Amino acid sequence: xxARDTFAAVVSFVAYGLLLALVWVRLxxxxxxxxxxxxxxxxxxxxxxxxxxxxRRTETPAAREKPGATLRLxxxxxxxxxxxxxxxIVLLLPEPAPTLAPQAAANLAATGLGNPVTAVLMAYRAIxxxxxxxxLLLALVxxxxxxxxxxxxxxxxxxxxxxxxGVLTFVAQLLVxxxxxxxxxxxxxxxVAPGGEFQGATIxxxxxxxxxMAGLVGAPSVSRRWLRLVLVAGPAVFISIGLxxxxxxxxxxxxxxxxxxxxxxxxxxxxxxxxxxxxxLLVAGPPERGAQQ
Amino acid sequence: xxxxxxxxxxxxxxxxxxxxxLIVHPEPLRKxxxxxxxxxxxxxxxxxxxxxxxxAGFGGDPVPQALVITGIVVAFSATALAVALLLRLFQExxxxxxxxDG
Numbered sequence: 001x002x003a004r005d006t007f008a009a010v011v012s013f014v015a016y017g018l019l020l021a022l023v024w025v026r027l028x029x030x031x032x033x034x035x036x037x038x039x040x041x042x043x044x045x046x047x048x049x050x051x052x053x054x055x056r057r058t059e060t061p062a063a064r065e066k067p068g069a070t071l072r073l074x075x076x077x078x079x080x081x082x083x084x085x086x087x088x089i090v091l092l093l094p095e096p097a098p099t100l101a102p103q104a105a106a107n108l109a110a111t112g113l114g115n116p117v118t119a120v121l122m123a124y125r126a127i128x129x130x131x132x133x134x135x136l137l138l139a140l141v142x143x144x145x146x147x148x149x150x151x152x153x154x155x156x157x158x159x160x161x162x163x164x165x166g167v168l169t170f171v172a173q174l175l176v177x178x179x180x181x182x183x184x185x186x187x188x189x190x191x192v193a194p195g196g197e198f199q200g201a202t203i204x205x206x207x208x209x210x211x212x213m214a215g216l217v218g219a220p221s222v223s224r225r226w227l228r229l230v231l232v233a234g235p236a237v238f239i240s241i242g243l244x245x246x247x248x249x250x251x252x253x254x255x256x257x258x259x260x261x262x263x264x265x266x267x268x269x270x271x272x273x274x275x276x277x278x279x280x281l282l283v284a285g286p287p288e289r290g291a292q293q
Numbered sequence: 294x295x296x297x298x299x300x301x302x303x304x305x306x307x308x309x310x311x312x313x314x315l316i317v318h319p320e321p322l323r324k325x326x327x328x329x330x331x332x333x334x335x336x337x338x339x340x341x342x343x344x345x346x347x348x349a350g351f352g353g354d355p356v357p358q359a360l361v362i363t364g365i366v367v368a369f370s371a372t373a374l375a376v377a378l379l380l381r382l383f384q385e386x387x388x389x390x391x392x393x394d395g
Contacts, residue, residue: 006322020333023300027340028352035362036336039369044329051376052322058352058389065319065392075316083309086334090301090341099346099354106349116351120359132363139370144376148384199367275366284375285380 005058005205010048017041030119030194034186038202039279045282046209067164106265114192121196122264126253130242133235133271136278140231144222147286162215171263172214179207187272191261199273208280227277236273238267278281301341307334321379321389325372332368336361 017040023034068074104116104124111123121129147154162168187200211217220227241263245254255263307330314327339357347356383389 006320006326009323009326013329016330016333020337023337024340026296027300027344028347029340029358029361032336032340032358032361032365035365040329040333044369044372047373047376048322048326049381054380055320055322055383055389058320058383065390067319068316072317075313079309079313079316082312083305086305086308086338087302090298090305090338093301093342093345097308097342097345099348099350100356101346101351101354104349105351105357111346116355117359119364120355121362125356126358128360128363134371135367139374140385146377146381161329196362198362266299279369282370285377 006052007049010052013048014041014045014232017045018107027116031115031190031196032196034199038206040198042206043202043279043283046206056187076083082223088247110257110260111255111257111264112191113264115194115196117189117194118190118196122268123255123260126238126242129271130235130238130253133238133274136275136282137231137235140278140282143282143286145286147288151287151289153221154237154242154287155219155221155289156281156287157212157219158288159218160213160215162213164215169214171218172210172216176207176211176216179203179210183207184277187268190268191264197272197275201272202279204272204276205279205283209283212280212284219284231275231281234267237270241267295354297341297344300344301338304334304337304341307331309336311333314358319390320380321391324391325375325379329372331363331370336364339364 017036021033021037021041024030024036054276101116104120105126108114108116108119111119113119113122162172183200183203185200186195186203187197188195190200208217212219242253245252248254248256311327311330311332311334314330315324318324318327339361340353343353343355343357343361346357348354379389
């Protein structure tokens with residue numbers, strides 16, 4: 001059990017995520033493929049890589065706590081049973097397969113959108129998306145509350161001092177403007193083509209992380225008022241328009257028949273900004289420096 | 294056997310592998326990794342169900358696909374919180390272990 005094991009496992013995990021993204025393309029789910037590549041593999045991978053580097057010297061002692069052969073055998077049997085059960089379900093799925101695709105297609109025109117997945121996320125099941133943005137915020141609140149007292153309200157992560165003439169700074173200067181454009185594009189085409197606010201927001205978040213790592217911009221103090229405003233803007237606009245649904249179409253998160261797309265865009269723009277900021281700050285972690293910035 | 298069934302079976306195997314890693318690996322970071330493996334397997338099962346529901350000119354049922362997108366983001370939030378907890382534990386006691394004694 002060499003010390004580099006967990007690091008290697010995380011690198012494999014990133015490769016696995018990219019392969020999984022290809023599987024999603026094969027399963028005719030390009031929206032999911034983009035999300036998997038961006039969040040499931042990319043941002044999660046970055047987060048775990050950083051953590052594995054910091055925890056490297058704890059690995060050897062932890063490896064000694066490996067469970068005995070009996071427990072391992074029992075676990076293997078249990079997991080084989082779980083896999084076998086799921087495999088049986090896959091093989092015995094009902095024929096013909098139940099589907100909501102016809103209903104989604106029938107109402108697609110009414111939403112003004114061309115991408116059925118975006119229509120599900122922003123119209124049919126908008127409540128899921130609303131709750132999801134709240135879950136992201138709650139995770140960030142949880143992460144921030146892990147800061148030691150002396151760094152309360154300070155800046156997340158270590159201060160990055162990249163060589164201003166180094167490769168990282170150069171790549172960041174080159175990539176960040178292009179990446180921001182790609183992120184906005186992916187967000188914008190999401191209404192008619194694969195893409196959407198989560199995928200676009202992740203790319204924007206990655207560009208911010210890159211700029212912070214290269215030292216082009218400093219990590220802001222988490223107590224900054226503008227930062228807090230950007231973070232809550234998305235869910236706040238989402239909930240407001242949801243409540244306005246009572247007046248406009250007599251239900252929470254119902255859109256009026258005229259201009260549903262305009263309302264959806266009004267929600268999506270602040271939600272994208274909020275998600276991008278939340279993702280980047282989740283990767284940055286709890287405050288580790290004083291509040292002066 | 295169709296390709297969709299094959300991917301569904303891959304999902305089932307991934308869940309088992311993730312579950313095994315979650316139980317057997319003593320290092321918390323490996324447990325978090327295994328947790329993500331289980332997630333990937335469950336999402337793949339959803340993907341197989343979605344692909345089977347292809348109708349009305351769509352390559353798959355958009356409802357489970359959208360659920361998976363939501364799921365991936367929520368799994369990331371949970372992972373980020375777990376990593377933050379783990380790093381804080383390491384900062385506090387200088388070790389990264391889930392053992393209650395010593």
